[in-house]
Amino acid sequence: MSAPQTTDSPVLEAARRARTAAADLAPAPRTLRDAALAAIADALTARTDEIVAANAEDVSAARAAGTPESVVDRLTLTPERVAAIASDVRDVIALPDPVGEVLRGSTLPNGLELRQVRVPLGVVGIIYEARPNVTVDAAALCLKSGNAVLLRGSSSAHASNTALVAVLRDAVTEAGLPADVVQLVPGQSRESVTELMRARGLVDVLIPRGGASLIKTVVEQSTVPVIETGTGNCHVYVDERADLETALAILVNSKAQRPSVCNAAETVLVHEGIADAFLPRALDALAQAGVTVHGDKAWQQAGGETVVPATDDDWAAEYLSYDIAAAVVPSLDAAVEHIRTHSSGHTEAIVTTDTAAARRFTALVDSAAVMVNASTRFTDGSQFGFGAEIGISTQKLHARGPMGLPELTSTKYVVTGDGHIRR
Template identity: 70%
Template sequence: MSTVGTAAAQGDQLREQVHAAARRARHAAGELALATRETKDALLHAMADALVERTAEILTANERDVAAAREAGTPESMIDRLALTADRIVGVAEGLRTVAGLPDPVGEVVRGSVLPNGLRLQQVRVPLGVAGIVYEGRPNVTVDAAGLTLKSGNAVLLRGSSSAENSNTALVAVLADVLRSHGLPADSVQLVPCHDRASVRHLVTARGLVDVVIPRGGAGLISAVVEQATVPAIETGVGNCHVYVDADAELDTAVRVLVNSKARRTSVCNAAETVLVHRDIADRFVPVAVGELADAGVTVHGDQRFVELAGDSSYVVPAIDEDWDAEYLSSDLAAAVVDSLPEAIEHIATHGSGHTEAIVTTDVRSARQFTARVDAAAVNVNASTAFTDGGEFGMGAEIGISTQKLHARGPMGLPELTTTKWLTFGDGHLRP
């Protein structure tokens, strides 16, 4: 067989492998749709217990991934996303327990009425069916996605990155064992092959087998999924998040909010990537903020006015045009001095990604104008951008943070993993 023929055969084999997994998932979704809340909650608690009990084997698998990533020269900020610890596994397990404690959206009556002719109508929440999740080197997403999809009655196909293959395989093995022990199909949670990018294309074009795809990762991954998908896709956008320090900000509050937004964890999508400072407070704010950010190891890419106010600091460098659109996911921060609140809002409209934007101010009118005019999934007043998170919003783990405007926006929890169905109850009613 020619090289071309071999490649085509391998492509056909991979497509069938993905579609076969989707068919198994669709069958599993039918069984999950009948599971009671009691059954699903017991399942999630058992999964949490099993993850903690089998920490050693999970960490052994994760160590292989981390070692390979370091050998490949992967930046430490990305390795931080990949790495698991015993404490992180406990945190992931607690996320499952939190989800178990949340109300089950399946069967919830969204609205209902009785028509004049006596017909009773109900719009109720039902599972989406089969969800495909495409994500990068974050093995915690494997468990978060499984927990949320199972609680909402969905089966899930997980297409993680090859960099986390060992970790994801170990985690799914634990979850599958618990599913079997509870009499539910192990195919409710499956991994999709991760060594060939074509598997993503086969997943996101599997109309009739997959009901929705959700990408989680960088701009390139998200764009690739959204542009290729023929299956409905929920776009989870990149996080070019801003903190705007208003003229009437309280200085200490502004510094603390900025440092927490940027430095708490730099590799996550809700980390601040740009700070905008009103000129009336800039001479007092900039030197203090630069010192605190330097202590946290953050390099500031400032415009001319910011650099002049920063003084002599090795942690401040001149910004270039690309900095305003950058999602660094590292210890870097773009910074600019603006002349007004409208200028800050315009900057955010031009460069923001619609994820999370924050204002620090004591002026109620400024806060009202900012929250009304800034177009983002989350807008924070005197609070860190780090709060845009499903766990912080009381959703337990999140499936992602949607930056689109249809179906779901912001952190996506259980209700966002359902659709609705209309039920009509009659007594032999006929339409005239």
């Protein structure tokens, strides 16, 4: 498809520069791309004070605007978080290079040699909310996989993202790559997002990261192909044959270890056969962790006034806070039915000592990740060994689950002949 005609639009001009930079980046050897990533990690460490100072402007403005603390937490960068981001970049350097990997190959009966190889997508646009760490994660994974990246963060993180992208561009230039392989999309208005979504022919794919409203808008209004990431209404199901100590540890970790992220549990389902023994202990453990339970009648009877009566809205809620919906179910199949009805398709967990129950749960639950006797918090590119992730896809085409380097590539067929002609 041909690119849009020349225009003075800053967004489309940035996309054109990204396309030119992507063409230069695609044939660059791994050594050059890895050198750029090393330069980025070093620069993040060296310029931490500058980054944290810019971030403090965004955090101060967010608090003054009455932004919920769960969102402020996502927005905040500390020296420790910047160091962790730099460490993630270094982890990406060590990952296998997907570009050029041969997925399959054969010699056809007519002597033609056929190979399917991984190639960069080209220009990747990322539209995301108040998560400045995404700025670096996305840039690192796109560079490693040979893609130019256009970053459109929220206005609430503009100072942070501006500082981070300045660091990234300086670093890649120092390494010998074009600065325009990493760009912040110009403008803070909704119009700039719309222009990015309509830049078909210049931008190869868009990846939205954020709440349900943002994702829905991008999926429904974009003319550029979209890889859909999803919200995280994650469930923990405590089976009749669960070990109580294991179940308590997994439940509290899934909910309270960091409640403001998409892989935190938002609903707990408990088999009625274990409810009398488990609910009092679960209520105590959740209370100690500062979690408010929004429960059905069984949870209300067990917890009294400490339990908020659950409404229909609670079962579909992505709280991103110290809140959890809770229900007692009569069977594993009832738990599965509840999950099918209300889940966002992100991550579900079963806690059980019954191998058959675990197998049935994993077979019936259709989410991007299904955990057996493990916290939902493990659905993460870094935890899966992929390095920093570009997002967690809840769709079923091309990419599903934590999206690492392979998911940022496409393929092409290379066919080699010796003067072959078709007859």
